[in-house]
Amino acid sequence: MSKFKKKKSGELPPVSTAALPDIVFMLLFFFMTVTTFKKDDYKVAQDFPYADQVQKLDKNDPIIYIYAGKPHERYQKEVGAQAKIQLNDKFANVDEIKDYWFNTLNNDVGQEFRYVAITALKVDGETNMGLVADIKQQLREINALKINYTTRKGEASQNYK
Template sequence: MSKFKKKANTKQEIPTSALPDIIFMLLFFFMVTTVLREVTINVKQRIPEASQLRKLERKSLVSYLYVGEPKKTDQWGSEPRIQANDVFIEPSDIVLWVTQEKDKLDEVERDQLTIAMKVDEDVKRGLISDIELQLRKANARKLLYTTLQEVEE
């Protein structure tokens, strides 16, 4: 019977001394790959999907416009609004806004300003084309519709 009673002499514990290092590596990964959000977005954002995406080259040359139904509908109504930085603006204010954004850039780079529009799926083309017209007037003619990557079959 004695041969059945033999016990393995190996240790049962998993060494956990490397755990902090693993967690630190994860931590550094997230610290490097993420950007702190600059503005609070006050409009609903369900970004449409597309497959033919292109990347923005230089983040410093990009200004963002958020378009969608306000999150606080009781305060702002349910009509889609345009958010620039932290405030809601009207299409007629866009020329002024573009001028302000251009002033933030170096003089040589002003014509390279790109507008990235984050538009909710359900916003109608009417509003968007009004914005486009104002952007043309303001001579900010590089436009990017932010979309998500469609999952390809």
């Protein structure tokens, strides 16, 4: 006469889900730390000229980017094939540079960095210098005199094809 009887049913015990939230949060934190976000969607060509005296900017420097170049093929029906200026993710006119520069300075960089902020011009190698001169003139008018040209490292003679 036994006091304990074994159940002889064929059921499996339920799967424990107690560790599931821990696993989900661990994966969430992993992907949050590993993922990088693309800052801008380039709508203009980005074939930079070569230069032999190149310096890298420090990632801690306050940088304001201005893109210029021939629009990609998918945008040429809208804006034409002439070189354009891109500010953030939209095409812009030369006279919009001042407002963009101050808005970026106030929102992203900080007003205290006004005199040390670097304006990085990412200009396609095929862009005419008239557009670049217009951009520089607008920057001169707001006293944004620290300008950096983005290039590729190589011999300057590679620019002549």
